[in-house]
Amino acid sequence: MNGFLKRLVVLLTALSLVAVPCMTCFAQDLAQDxxxxxxxxxxxxxxxxxxxxxxxxxxxxxxxxxxxxxxxxxxxxxxxxxxxxxxxxxxxxxxxxxx
Structure with missing residues (x-):
């Protein structure tokens, strides 16, 4: 169970690092609306x-x-x-x- 929790945290961290640049691009487009x-x-x-x-x-x-x-x-x-x-x-x- 402890190994599963560590893998889940690593996966969520990696996904959030990938998602942040995409969200900032979207926010810049949204700011021009x-x-x-x-x-x-x-x-x-x-x-x-x-x-x-x-x-x-x-x-x-x-x-x-x-x-x-x-x-x-x-x-x-x-x-x-x-x-x-x-x-x-x-x-x-x-x-x-x-x-």
Whole structure:
């Protein structure tokens, strides 16, 4: 039974190594499909952008709360970049459907 299990694991590993390049070729063809691009755009507009707006608002609030501490530490610019500018740019300054 132990030898059978080892052979099964080796066989499944070999099959998965053969299947991965085939799946990546299929995924590249699928990425060029207009329906998939439209789905990505719709998902971005309906789900990701509203979440980005929430992240921008929450990051802005956290930035305001942490502003006295970051000013004392001399790292106001990195705090601004990570908490407010990055979520804002992700939400408003990128093409629809590109993540």
């Amino acid at each position: 207009k329906d998939v691009i439209a789905g990505k755009m719709a998902g971005d507009a309906l789900i990701v952008r509203p979440l980005g707006i929430c992240a921008t608002v929450i990051g802005g609030a956290l930035f305001i709360v942490s502003l006295p501490f970051s000013a004392l530490g001399g790292n106001t610019k990195p705090a601004y970049d990570y908490l407010l500018a990055d979520p804002f740019n992700f939400t408003f300054n990128r093409p629809l459907g590109e993540f």
